[in-house]
Amino acid sequence: xxxxxxxxxxxxxxxxxxxxxxxxxxxxxxxxxxxxxxxxxxxxxxxxxxxxxxxxxxxxxxxxxxxxxxxxxxxxxxxxxxxxxxxxxxxxxxxxxxxxxxxxxxxxxxxxxxxxxxxxxxxxxxxxxxxxxxxxxxxxxxxxxxxxxxxxxxxxxxxxxxxxxxxxxxxxxxxxxxxxxxxxxxxxxxxxxxxxxxxxxxxxxxxxxxxxxxxxxxxxxxxxxxxxxxxxxxxxxxxxxxxxxxxxxxxxxxxxxxxxxxxxxxxxxxxxxxxxxxxxxxxxxxxxxxxxxxxxxxxxxxxxxxxxxxxxxxxxxxxxxxxxxxxxxxxxxxxxxxxxxxxxxxxxxxxxxxxxxxxxxxxxxxxxxxxxxxxxxxxxxxxxxxxxxxxxxxxxxxxxxxxxxxxxxxxxxxxxxxxxxxxxxxxxxxxxxxxxxxxxxxxxxxxxxxxxxxxxxxxxxxxxxxxxxxxxxxxxxxxxxxxxxxxxxxxxxxxxxxxxxxxxxxxxxxxxxxxxxxxxxxxxxxxxxxxxxxxxxxxxxxxxxxxxxxxxxxxxxxxxxxxxxxxxxxxxxxxxxxxxxxxxxxxxxxxxxxxxxxxxxxxxxxxxxxxxxxxxxxxxxxxxxxxxxxxxxxxxxxxxxxxxxxxxxxxxxxxxxxxxxxxxxxxxxxxxxxxxxxxxxxxxxxxxxxxxxxxxxxxxxxxxxxxxxxxxxxxxxxxxxxxxxxxxxxxxxxxxxxxxxxxxxxxxxxxxxxxxxxxxxxxxxxxxxxxxxxxxxxxxxxxxxxxxxxxxxxxxxxxxxxxxxxxxxxxxxxxxxxxxxxxxxxxxxxxxxxxxxxxxxxxxxxxxxxxxxxxxxxxxxxxxxxxxxxxxxxxxxxxxxxxxxxxxxxxxxxxxxxxxxxxxxxxxxxxxxxxxxxxxxxxxxxx
DNA sequence: ATGGGTCATCGACCTTTGCTTCGG
DNA sequence: ACCGAAGCTTTGGTCGATGACCCA
Numbered sequence: 001x002x003x004x005x006x007x008x009x010x011x012x013x014x015x016x017x018x019x020x021x022x023x024x025x026x027x028x029x030x031x032x033x034x035x036x037x038x039x040x041x042x043x044x045x046x047x048x049x050x051x052x053x054x055x056x057x058x059x060x061x062x063x064x065x066x067x068x069x070x071x072x073x074x075x076x077x078x079x080x081x082x083x084x085x086x087x088x089x090x091x092x093x094x095x096x097x098x099x100x101x102x103x104x105x106x107x108x109x110x111x112x113x114x115x116x117x118x119x120x121x122x123x124x125x126x127x128x129x130x131x132x133x134x135x136x137x138x139x140x141x142x143x144x145x146x147x148x149x150x151x152x153x154x155x156x157x158x159x160x161x162x163x164x165x166x167x168x169x170x171x172x173x174x175x176x177x178x179x180x181x182x183x184x185x186x187x188x189x190x191x192x193x194x195x196x197x198x199x200x201x202x203x204x205x206x207x208x209x210x211x212x213x214x215x216x217x218x219x220x221x222x223x224x225x226x227x228x229x230x231x232x233x234x235x236x237x238x239x240x241x242x243x244x245x246x247x248x249x250x251x252x253x254x255x256x257x258x259x260x261x262x263x264x265x266x267x268x269x270x271x272x273x274x275x276x277x278x279x280x281x282x283x284x285x286x287x288x289x290x291x292x293x294x295x296x297x298x299x300x301x302x303x304x305x306x307x308x309x310x311x312x313x314x315x316x317x318x319x320x321x322x323x324x325x326x327x328x329x330x331x332x333x334x335x336x337x338x339x340x341x342x343x344x345x346x347x348x349x350x351x352x353x354x355x356x357x358x359x360x361x362x363x364x365x366x367x368x369x370x371x372x373x374x375x376x377x378x379x380x381x382x383x384x385x386x387x388x389x390x391x392x393x394x395x396x397x398x399x400x401x402x403x404x405x406x407x408x409x410x411x412x413x414x415x416x417x418x419x420x421x422x423x424x425x426x427x428x429x430x431x432x433x434x435x436x437x438x439x440x441x442x443x444x445x446x447x448x449x450x451x452x453x454x455x456x457x458x459x460x461x462x463x464x465x466x467x468x469x470x471x472x473x474x475x476x477x478x479x480x481x482x483x484x485x486x487x488x489x490x491x492x493x494x495x496x497x498x499x500x501x502x503x504x505x506x507x508x509x510x511x512x513x514x515x516x517x518x519x520x521x522x523x524x525x526x527x528x529x530x531x532x533x534x535x536x537x538x539x540x541x542x543x544x545x546x547x548x549x550x551x552x553x554x555x556x557x558x559x560x561x562x563x564x565x566x567x568x569x570x571x572x573x574x575x576x577x578x579x580x581x582x583x584x585x586x587x588x589x590x591x592x593x594x595x596x597x598x599x600x601x602x603x604x605x606x607x608x609x610x611x612x613x614x615x616x617x618x619x620x621x622x623x624x625x626x627x628x629x630x631x632x633x634x635x636x637x638x639x640x641x642x643x644x645x646x647x648x649x650x651x652x653x654x655x656x657x658x659x660x661x662x663x664x665x666x667x668x669x670x671x672x673x674x675x676x677x678x679x680x681x682x683x684x685x686x687x688x689x690x691x692x693x694x695x696x697x698x699x700x701x702x703x704x705x706x707x708x709x710x711x712x713x714x715x716x717x718x719x720x721x722x723x724x725x726x727x728x729x730x731x732x733x734x735x736x737x738x739x740x741x742x743x744x745x746x747x748x749x750x751x752x753x754x755x756x757x758x759x760x761x762x763x764x765x766x767x768x769x770x771x772x773x774x775x776x777x778x779x780x781x782x783x784x785x786x787x788x789x790x791x792x793x794x795x796x797x798x799x800x801x802x803x804x805x806x807x808x809x810x811x812x813x814x815x816x817x818x819x820x821x822x823x824x825x826x827x828x829x830x831x832x833x834x835x836x837x838x839x840x841x842x843x844x845x846x847x848x849x850x851x852x853x854x855x856x857x858x859x860x861x862x863x864x865x866x867x868x869x870x871x872x873x874x875x876x877x878x879x880x881x882x883x884x885x886x887x888x889x890x891x892x893x894x895x896x897x898x899x900x901x902x903x904x905x906x907x908x909x910x911x912x913x914x915x916x917x918x919x920x921x922x923x924x925x926x927x
Numbered sequence: 928a929t930g931g932g933t934c935a936t937c938g939a940c941c942t943t944t945g946c947t948t949c950g951g
Numbered sequence: 952a953c954c955g956a957a958g959c960t961t962t963g964g965t966c967g968a969t970g971a972c973c974c975a
Binding site for chain 1: 929931942943945946
C-alpha cells in the first residue's frame with residue numbers, strides 16, 4: 001500500500017506540480033461549507049457515499065500498484081465546518097493533492113479523507129465539483145507500498161462523515177488493470193451467511209404479519225361490500241377453476257392502484273386499512289388485500305411472497321443487487337437502497353428510523369437534501385447548484401440504478417458510463433419534474449432528488465417506466481432494489497383444477513391468473529433471483545419455490561443450508577398445513593398439504609435438462625461424465641437421460657465415490673478377492689516423481705498408481721478372531737481401531753489410560769489401540785487410546801485397573817502432600833533467612849549496630865531457631881501476616897523476639913500469633 | 928448475450944506410524 | 952547405563968469450488 005507521504009513526495013517532485021495544484025484546488029469548495037452547518041441529516045447522504053467508497057475500497061483492494069490514465073475524482077457535497085487533524089505533511093500538501101481512484105483503495109481513502117478537510121480549512125477557493133480532466137498529467141507519479149493503519153482509516157471515515165464531508169470515487173473503467181481480485185475470506189462468508197439467515201427470519205416474520213392482517217374480518221367485510229354483486233357468486237361453484245377467478249382478478253386489478261412505498265411507518269394492519277380506503281397501495285398491500293378478499297369469499301388462499309433476501313455469499317466485487325451488499329459496506333445494510341417512490345407527505349425520518357425500515361432510506365436522503373437546499377444560507381448560483389446536484393445525484397443515482405436494474409452494466413462495461421449517466425440524469429430530471437408537479441411541494445428544488453413522490457398511477461405505467469428508466473422503483477421488499485418484479489401474489493386452492501385440485505397462482509397486481517410458469521421469467525427480467533418463494537397461511541408458512549422455479553440448479557447454491565431452513569420452516573409448515581387442509585380431506589388420509597408436497601417433489605425430480613454444460617457441475621439430479629471427480633465413477637453407467645453438447649447425461653444417482661482399499665477398511669469393509677480396481681489413478685506430483693525413478697529401474701508402474709474400488713466391490717471386513725487369548729495384530733503389532741467394526745472378533749477395546757502396565761503385570765496379551773493420527777511438529781503421529789484385549793480378560797483388567805487406580809491415587813495424594821510440606825518448609829526457611837539478612841545487612845549500616853546485631857543475634861537465633869524447630873516439628877502451616885505495625889520500617893537495628901507470654905492462640909481457627917515487642921507479629925496455623 | 932474453455936486463487940481435505948535431549 | 956518423558960521443526964500437497972477473463 002502506498003503511503004500518503006510517499007505519494008506526496010512524488011507529487012512534489014514531479015513536473016506536473018502545477019496541474020496538481022490545479023486539481024487540488026478544485027477539490028475544495030468553500031461554497032459548500034454552509035450547507036453542512038445546521039443540517040445534520042446531510043451526514044446520511046455522506047454516509048451513503050462513504051458506503052460506496054468502502055465498496056470500492058473492497059473492490060480495488062486487489063489491484064495494488066496499478067496506475068491508470070483515466071482516474072478521476074468526483075466529489076459530492078463537499079461541505080461542512082471542516083476540522084483539521086491532518087498531519088503536518090498533509091498541510092504541506094495543501095492545494096496539491098491528487099486523488100486517484102485506481103490506486104490502492106485504502107491509500108486512496110486515507111488520502112482523501114485526510115486531505116480534504118485540511119484543504120478546505122486552508123481556504124481553498126470555491127470550485128465546482130467536476131471530473132478531473134487531465135489525468136494524463138499524473139502519470140509521472142510513482143507510488144510506493146507501505147503500511148497504512150486501517151483503524152485510522154476507519155476512524156477517518158467516521159469522522160469525516162460526521163463532518164458532512166463526502167467524497168465519492170468512481171472506479172475507472174479499466175478492467176484490464178483489475179486482474180487481481182480479492183476473494184472473500186471464510187469470516188466474510190460466515191458473516192454473509194449469518195446476515196442471510198437473519199434476513200430470512202425477518203422476512204418470514206413479515207410474511208406472517210401480512211398473512212394475519214389478511215384475516216381481519218373488518219377488512220374482509222369492507223372488501224366484500226366493495227365487490228359488485230355479480231362477482232360475489234363467481235366463486236360459489238362447487239368445483240372452482242382458475243378461469244372462474246379471472247373476472248374477480250380483473251375487477252381487483254382495475255379497482256386498486258399501485259403507488260410507491262409507504263410514506264409513514266404504519267403498522268401493516270392499519271396500512272392495509274388505509275389502502276382499502278384510498279384504493280391505492282404498495283404491491284404488498286394490494287396483494288394482501290386480494291388475499292383478504294379471496295378469504296372473505298371462503299376460498300382457501302395463501303399470501304405468497306418472494307423472500308428477497310440478502311445474499312448468502314459475500315459480495316466483494318459485485319454491485320449489490322437486492323440490498324445485499326451494503327451490509328458489509330460499513331454504512332448499514334439498507335444504506336444504498338433503491339430509488340423508490342415516496343409517499344406524498346413524505347417527511348424526513350430520523351436516521352434510526354431509516355435504518356429500521358429500509359424502504360425509507362432514500363426518501364430520507366432526498367428529503368434531507370431537500371431540506372438542506374432549503375436551509376442553505378449562502379446559496380450558490382443556480383448554475384452552481386444544478387451542476388453540483390447533477391453531479392451528486394448522478395453519482396448517487398448511478399449506483400442506485402445500477403443496483404436496481406442494470407447490474408450487469410456496472411461490472412465489466414464501464415465504457416458507456418458517461419452516456420449512461422447522461423441518460424440517467426435526464427430520466428431523473430423528468431422524474432423530479434413530475435414529482436414536483438404531483439406533490440406540490442414547493443420547497444423541492446433539488447432536481448437531482450432521486451426519490452420523491454409520484455402520484456398514484458397504474459401499475460402498468462409503473463412497470464413500463466421502471467423497466468425503461470430504472471429510476472422509479474417500487475421496492476416493496478425491505479431494502480430491495482428490484483423493480484417491477486413480482487414479489488407478492490396469492491395462491492388460491494381450486495378444487496376444479498386437475499383431479500385432486502391445485503393451488504392456482506393469482507397475481508392481482510399484474511392481473512395474471514394461473515401464471516406460475518411466468519413468475520420465474522418475470523423475476524429474472526428484473527434480476528430478482530427466485531431463491532425463496534414462501535406461501536403464508538394460518539400464521540404458518542411453506543416453501544413453494546419448486547412450483548415457480550424450473551431451474552433449481554441455478555438457485556440451489558444461493559439458498560441456505562436446507563437442513564437449517566427445513567428446521568426453521570417445520571413448525572410453520574405445520575400451521576400452514578392445518579390452516580389450508582382443515583376443510584377438505586382426501587382419500588387415504590392424504591391431506592392437501594401432503595398432496596402438494598408430492599407435487600413439489602415431482603417437480604423437483606422432473607426438472608428439465610439444462611442446456612449448458614456448466615450447469616451439470618453441481619446439478620442435484622444430473623451429471624455429465626466430464627464433471628466427475630477423480631475419485632468418482634458412474635456405476636451403473638446409465639440410463640442416458642439425454643445429451644448436452646454431445647455429452648450423455650446420466651442421473652446423479654449413478655455417481656459413486658471410490659476409495660482405496662485401506663480407506664474401505666476404516667469403514668469396516670474390505671475389497672473382495674480378485675476385484676479389478678474400478679479406477680486407477682496416477683500418483684501425482686512429488687510421489688510420482690519418486691516413482692518415475694523406480695520405473696526407470698524396471699520396478700513396474702503399479703507403484704506409481706493408486707487403485708480405487710467402489711463400495712459394490714467390498715464386503716464386510718473379515719479379521720482373524722482372537723484365539724487362546726492372543727489378540728491378532730497388524731504388521732505394526734497393533735490394532736487400528738477406526739471404529740468398532742475394525743476390532744478382531746473376540747476382542748474388546750478398553751479406552752482407559754495406564755492399562756499397559758496392568759496388562760503386562762497380569763501377563764495378558766494386548767495390543768495398543770491406534771485410534772487415528774494427529775499432526776504434531778510437522779509430521780503425522782499415531783494417536784493411541786487404550787488397549788485391545790481378548791474379551792475374556794476385560795473384567796480382570798478392569799478390576800485390576802480399579803485397584804491400581806486407588807493405589808495410584810493414594811500414592812499421588814501422599815506425594816502431593818509431601819511436596820506441599822516441602823514447599824512450605826522452603827518458604828518459611830527462606831522467610832527467616834531473608835529476615836536475618838535484612839536485620840544484619842540492610843539496617844546495620846554502622847559498625848555500632850553490627851555489634852548490637854551480633855550480640856542480639858546470639859539470643860534471638862536461639863529463639864528464632866527454636867520457633868523454627870517447633871514449626872517443623874508440629875508441621876505448621878503458617879502465614880506471615882504483616883501486622884499493622886510498621887515493623888520493617890521502624891525496627892532498625894532490631895531483631896524480633898517472640899516471647900512466649902506474648903503469644904495468643906485462636907482455638908477456633910487453630911491459629912497462633914507470635915508477637916515481638918516492636919509490634920511485628922507472625923500468625924500461623926497449626927495443622 | 929451467452930456459453931465454453933482456461934486459468935488463478937482460496938480453502939478444505941488428506942496425509943498418516945520420530946528423534947533428541949535430559950532427568951531420574 | 953537405561954528408561955521414559957518432554958520438547959521440537961507447529962506440514963504441505965492436492966484438488967474441488969469458484970470466479971474472472973477471453974473468445975466464439
